[in-house]
Structure formats: structure tokens, C-alpha cells
Amino acid sequence: MKRLLPLSACVLVCLAAGCMVGPNYKRPAAITAPVFKEAPTDPAPASDGWKPIQPSDQAQKGDWWLVYQDTQLDALEAQVDEANQTLKIAEQTFRLARAAIGIARSNEVPTVGAGASVSSVRESTNEPYFLPTLANNGTGDFRLPLDLNYEIDLWGRIRRGVTYARAEAQASAADMESARLSLHAELATDYFGLRGADGQTKLLDDTIKAYQDALQLTKDRFDGGLAASSDVTQAETQLEQARVQRTDVEVQRAQFEHAIAVLIGKAPASVTIAPDPININPPKVPSIPGLLPSALLERRPDIAAEERRMAAANEQIGIAKAAYYPSLSLGGLVGMESTSSESWFNWPSRFWAAGPSISESIFDGGRRRSLSQQARANYDAAIATYRQTTLQAFQQVEDNFAAMRILRTEEEQQHRATAAALESLGTFEERYEGGLELYLEVVTSQTVALANQRNDIDLMRRQLDVSVLLIKALGGGWSAQQLPKL
Numbered sequence: 001m002k003r004l005l006p007l008s009a010c011v012l013v014c015l016a017a018g019c020m021v022g023p024n025y026k027r028p029a030a031i032t033a034p035v036f037k038e039a040p041t042d043p044a045p046a047s048d049g050w051k052p053i054q055p056s057d058q059a060q061k062g063d064w065w066l067v068y069q070d071t072q073l074d075a076l077e078a079q080v081d082e083a084n085q086t087l088k089i090a091e092q093t094f095r096l097a098r099a100a101i102g103i104a105r106s107n108e109v110p111t112v113g114a115g116a117s118v119s120s121v122r123e124s125t126n127e128p129y130f131l132p133t134l135a136n137n138g139t140g141d142f143r144l145p146l147d148l149n150y151e152i153d154l155w156g157r158i159r160r161g162v163t164y165a166r167a168e169a170q171a172s173a174a175d176m177e178s179a180r181l182s183l184h185a186e187l188a189t190d191y192f193g194l195r196g197a198d199g200q201t202k203l204l205d206d207t208i209k210a211y212q213d214a215l216q217l218t219k220d221r222f223d224g225g226l227a228a229s230s231d232v233t234q235a236e237t238q239l240e241q242a243r244v245q246r247t248d249v250e251v252q253r254a255q256f257e258h259a260i261a262v263l264i265g266k267a268p269a270s271v272t273i274a275p276d277p278i279n280i281n282p283p284k285v286p287s288i289p290g291l292l293p294s295a296l297l298e299r300r301p302d303i304a305a306e307e308r309r310m311a312a313a314n315e316q317i318g319i320a321k322a323a324y325y326p327s328l329s330l331g332g333l334v335g336m337e338s339t340s341s342e343s344w345f346n347w348p349s350r351f352w353a354a355g356p357s358i359s360e361s362i363f364d365g366g367r368r369r370s371l372s373q374q375a376r377a378n379y380d381a382a383i384a385t386y387r388q389t390t391l392q393a394f395q396q397v398e399d400n401f402a403a404m405r406i407l408r409t410e411e412e413q414q415h416r417a418t419a420a421a422l423e424s425l426g427t428f429e430e431r432y433e434g435g436l437e438l439y440l441e442v443v444t445s446q447t448v449a450l451a452n453q454r455n456d457i458d459l460m461r462r463q464l465d466v467s468v469l470l471i472k473a474l475g476g477g478w479s480a481q482q483l484p485k486l
Contacts, residue, residue: 020156022318083265145335299475
């Protein structure tokens with residue numbers, strides 16, 4: 001024990017003197033703006049997050065689709081987290097990154113190994129330079145050693161490795177949340193697309209019935225000698241064109257339904273969603289308040305992921321710099337060894353060896369310098385990626401704020417256009433029945449009225465899609481405070 005005291009004192013001094021080389025991480029400034037240019041001018045609500053339709057409800061904490069108050073949508077969204085395979089891939093990627101933290105932390109403690117061996121050895125008497133007097137019939141060797149290896153983290157290489165792994169795992173967790181947000185948003189847009197297709201189908205079914213009545217009227221007038229045969233053929237053409245449009249919408253609806261099935265982890269053949277025309281029971285487009293641009297840095301999981309990758313890249317600079325300094329390791333070996341099993345575990349059979357070792361690369365052909373340059377370049381690229389991701393986030397928010405405002409105006413204009421087209425159609429139908437107009441005018445009015453009615457439905461769907469994209473662009477109620485403390 002007295003011989004171990006100087007060695008222990010040396011190790012303690014080295015540990016106490018340990019330091020970390022390389023830069024400490026500080027989040028670089030991101031490009032931002034004082035306000036969103038396209039945000040609503042109404043005063044922002046006092047609470048943070050989405051404002052639901054009921055003022056009494058609390059701000060959404062992730063389940064943002066509840067603001068649409070659609071039970072069918074709620075039921076579908078609830079299945080994404082449990083069954084979506086893309087999300088499961090992201091979850092397993094996070095598990096891999098989290099396991100890497102444990103691997104990095106294992107370097108902070110000594111490595112202890114054990115092994116037992118039993119052997120019998122006889123030296124050849126004809127071996128070169130062998131003294132015949134030493135010849136025997138063989139000796140036994142019973143050995144049970146324990147070995148210890150421990151690298152003393154003088155320069156912070158191991159500690160930075162742990163911090164690097166932790167930052168990468170947090171980035172992976174943010175990636176998982178970003179994938180979750182995207183999948184929920186994709187399901188919502190597919191669902192509104194399906195309901196929009198149902199609305200188009202309902203409109204076209206009503207139109208086909210009206211066109212059938214119009215065709216019967218023209219036939220009756222033709223039979224009575226009040227209309228030309230061309231009126232009948234025009235009415236038949238108009239009816240068949242409406243049927244063609246109706247069939248085309250069926251393709252779109254089937255594709256939306258199949259996409260929803262895959263998003264909830266089911267085979268398309270096992271999912272059937274009952275028709276629910278968007279124009280019969282329309283979901284209300286939620287009123288989404290504006291946020292300060294700086295708040296976006298904490299609300300977007302993709303921005304949080306890039307910020308964590310910046311932190312990881314910073315640790316790599318320190319790891320590369322630590323390679324310039326010598327490394328100190330402590331090794332030890334203790335065990336029992338004997339020539340026979342009877343005396344293997346006797347006290348005189350003990351052996352031990354312990355001591356520190358220090359090593360330093362004298363010449364490596366510029367490898368460490370290149371690794372340092374590589375780490376610095378990777379960090380600078382991470383900063384640029386972080387800032388570019390932030391700029392793209394601002395663009396997405398501005399785009400969707402503008403789209404919501406413009407589509408709202410367009411919807412009002414379209415309502416007026418549709419009303420005028422339907423009034424014009426009624427006028428021409430009355431005049432045709434009275435023999436004052438050609439049927440061509442009726443056909444033209446029918447085409448214009450149907451196009452405007454379809455635009456009405458499409459604008460309803462587009463506004464819902466834009467609201468979903470805006471919620472996604474604003475982070476969907478997520479916050480960087482939800483990153484795991486690893």
C-alpha cells in the first residue's frame with residue numbers, strides 16, 4: 001500500500017489539474033426580424049400558442065388539429081403516433097442516438113477485464129540456445145488476472161465526446177418531433193382534400209341531375225317542334241361532360257383515402273371513410289395569431305435540431321484540439337498465478353502491476369491539423385445551415401400568413417361571382433323555356449356556373465390546407481423546452 005500512495009497522489013493531481021481545451025459553445029445569433037410582415041394586424045392574444053374556437057379552452061399543446069372540431073379528423077390523427085411506420089423509423093433513430101450517449105459515457109470510467117487460463121507447456125530440448133539442464137516433462141500454468149485501463153481526461157476529450165453525443169441525441173429527438181409534425185399535417189391536408197373531393201362529388205351529382213332535367217326539357221321541346229336537334233345534342237354533351245368530371249373526382253378521392261390509410265399504418269383495402277362533403281358541414285378555419293419572429297426559434301423542431309447540431313459541431317472542435325496534447329492512461333493488473341491447481345489460490349500466488357503511461361504523437365503528417373480544420377469547417381457549415389433553416393421558416397410563415405389573407409379576399413370575390421353566375425343561369429333557362437334564347441346560351445351559363453361552384457369548394461379546401469401549413473410553420477404548439485434532458 002505504501003508503494004501505491006505516490007501513484008495515487010500522482011493520479012489525483014492529474015485529475016484535479018484536468019481542463020478542457022477548445023471553445024465553449026455559445027449559440028450564434030440568427031437572422032430575424034422585429035415582426036412578421038404578413039401577420040394579421042389584430043392584437044395578439046395574451047396566451048402563447050394557437051387560440052381554439054372556444055375562448056375557455058387552453059392553448060394547444062401539440063394536438064393542434066383539435067381546433068378544427070372535426071371528430072373524424074381527431075380519430076385519424078390519434079392513430080398516427082401509434083402506427084405510422086415513418087415515425088417509428090424516426091423513433092428508432094432517436095434510440096440509436098440516445099444509446100450513443102451511454103457509449104461515450106463509458107469512457108469516463110475505468111475498463112476492467114477478467115480472464116482465466118489453464119495451460120501445460122513442455123520446452124523442446126532441441127530448441128536453439130536451450131540449456132539441456134533446464135529440460136523437464138512440462139509445467140502447468142494456472143492464471144486468473146484482472147486488468148484495468150483508464151484514460152485520464154486531462155484535456156476534456158472524453159467529456160466533450162459525451163456532450164457531443166448528448167447534443168446529437170437531442171437533435172435526433174427534434175428530428176423525430178419534426179417528422180411527427182409533418183405527418184400530422186400531411187394527414188390533415190389529405191383529409192381536407194378527401195372532404196373537398198366529397199364536396200365536388202355532391203355538387204356534380206346535383207349538377208348531373210339538373211342536366212338530366214335540362215336534357216329531358218330539350219327533348220320535349222324538340223318533340224313538340226319548338227327546339228332544334230342541336231339543342232338535344234348540346235344538352236347530351238353537357239350531361240356527359242359533367243359525368244366525366246364526376247368520375248375524375250372519384251380518382252382523386254380514392255388517392256386521398258389510400259394516402260390516409262398509409263399514414264395511419266394500415267393497408268388501403270382496410271380503410272373506408274364515409275363521404276362528408278366539405279360544403280355541407282364545413283370545418284371552420286381557425287384564427288391563428290401572429291408571433292414574434294424570435295419566438296419561432298423555440299417553436300420549430302427543425303430549427304431546434306439544427307441548433308443542437310451546432311452545439312455538437314462545437315464539441316468536435318475541442319475534441320480535435322485535444323489531440324495535440326499528450327494522453328495519460330492508468331493501467332493495472334492483479335490476479336493469481338500458479339503451476340498447479342492446488343496452490344492456485346494461495347496467498348503467495350498473487351501478482352500485481354500498476355502504473356501510468358503517457359503518450360504523445362510527434363509526427364502525423366498533418367493529420368491533426370486537417371482534423372481541426374475539418375471540425376471548424378463543419379461548425380461553420382452548421383451555423384449556415386441553422387441560419388438558412390431559420391430563414392426558410394420565416395418564409396413559410398410569411399407565405400402562409402399572406403395566403404390566408406389573400407384567400408379570404410378571394411373567397412368573398414368567388415362567392416359574389418358564383419351568385420352572379422347562378423342568377424345568370426336561371427335567367428337564360430327561363431328565357432330558353434320561353435323561346436327567347438338559343439340553348440347555346442344555356443350551355444354556356446351552365447359551364448360558367450359549375451366552374452364557379454367548383455371554385456367555391458376548392459377555395460374552402462385551400463384555406464384549410466393553408467391553415468394547416470401555417471400551424472406547421474409555427475411549430476404546431478411544440479417548444480424547445482420539450483427536448484429531453486439527456
